[in-house]
Amino acid sequence: MINTRRATICGLLLMAVVGAASGTAQTVTPVPQSGVFARPIISELVERLENVRYIDQGDPGRSPGDLIVWGPNPLYDAENVLDTGATTQGLCIAINAGADCMLVETITFETGGTLDIRGMRPGEPVASEWTIVGGSGSFRGVTGTVTVSPTADPTIWARRFEFWI
Helix, strand or coil: CHHHHHHHHHHHHHHHHHCCCCCCCCCCCCCEECCEECCCEEEEEEEECCCEEEECCCCCCCCCCCEEEEEEEEEECCCCCCEEEEEEEEEEEECCCCCCEEEEEEEECCCCCEEEEEEEECCCCCCEEEEEEEEEHHHCCCEEEEEEEECCCCCEEEEEEEEEC
């Protein structure tokens, strides 16, 4: 029962993400305009930080070269109730004593497609915007951004994806 529900939810999420479904603001299919989509596809997910490791590589405490490695961490629907089957995994390399870091992340969907993300992650838990640099499978050729925001619970982060395929 749970695997069937997960597969159904993942399928619906994937359809919404690639614009196959229609009828709501989050699933409107983009309309081409001069070779570029006029509207992005918008999707919201929630990450639960279940697997995170901090590696102190340099001077004791925060310093350049320290690493944050995470994943796989599950991604849930916008209400943080249903597990979508997608996971996020990546790494951040600190560039200063404030723990600002260069981020490399891959989101893997249960269907096999991926999104690749790059950006600068602030050392403090504040909202930041990263670049979706590409993808595979259903996400081949994707570009866009993901805005990641902390919640009241430091182990839960909201993610808002805006992308064009």
